[in-house]
Amino acid sequence: MRLRKKWWARPEMEQDSKAVFEAWTQKGKWSEVFGNDQPIHLELGCGKGQFVARKAEANPNINYVAIDLKDEVLVFALRKANEKGLTNVRFVPLFIERVEEVFGTGEVSKIYINFCNPWPKASHNKRRLTHPRFLTKYKTFLKPGAEIWFKTDDDELFEHSLEYFAEEGFTELYRTFDLHESGFEDNVKTEYEEKFSSFGVKIKFGIFRFEG
Template sequence: MRLRKKHFAIPEMHENPYVFFEGQKYKGKWREVFGNDNPIYLEIGAGKGKFTIESAMINQDINYIMVDFETNALIYGTRQIIERELTNVRAMPINAEHILDYFEENEIDRIYINFCNPWPKVRHQKRRLTYPSLLDKYKIILKPNSQIYFKTDDLDLFQDSLDYFSLCGYSTLIADFDMEEDEYPQNIVTEYERKFRNLGEKIKFGVFEANVN
């Protein structure tokens, strides 16, 4: 669902020191940006940022970067960085297609993809955030044997993604077609996840390890 255009979003984010519109300058230098050697977790397609914000509040010893090309959504997460004084969070309004322009090889410790657009039409499936062309790029920026955590309500997307990950040489550590909340006490329930659970939809969850030689 496309959000109504927020004309204030981009100007406001330009004033936010935790938002990077020219993140290419920091490729390979993100630990310098954070000023520490803590692990860096990346959420791709972060939307309004609820997952990253809550994760960063709980895990102060982990650095988080949330990216999404939809500034009308991302603005809400970037506000929370300021309001909650989260020095371990940064944000970039970028398209995942260009992820290699922003991160160096082996720079990221973990990737999260939560409830991305399923792009059900065959002609659009290359836009999926789990499509092989993107998974190959993620493998480059991930440290060896790091993981991608993936959640969705869409069965077709999940089944196809299992094939995508296998095709790209990832090991499947978890492939849960009905993610029960009490089995994952550390799970952060996003806005979309709560919505789909309330509708009786089964949540699909996978963890995939990037086997980098």
């Protein structure tokens, strides 16, 4: 569904220090942005922010950076953070293709990829956020031992992603084809996840470690 342009979204975000514009100017300096040396976790495609707000609230000793392209969704994520009084999360309007321009070597300890576009056409596969083309980008800023947590409702994307991670030298730590029945205890649901799991859609999930 095409988002209707919200002309008020960018001005509202510009009034809040938790929104970081021209984030590439902060490369290698995110500890200064947050004012501390806590680990940095990154969510790629945060949508309206339910996931990252819940994670940040539960883990005040971790800094979160949430990226999405559209002001129209980021502004709602920012509002969620403000409603909870969170200080350990920043929101970045950015085309994810440019993510390696934003973080320095070893600056990120974990990446969350939740329900990214599956790009089912073979000619579009390289746009997948788990494709080797993107995994190569992530390697430039992940700490050795960092993890990528990946969730999807798409069977084909998950199967292919298992191959992508192995191809790029990531160690598979965990996988399940039915997350909500797996007994995995550290799951935080996204808005999308709640909706589709209510329809009986099984959620696929894996954890992959970057060996450095």
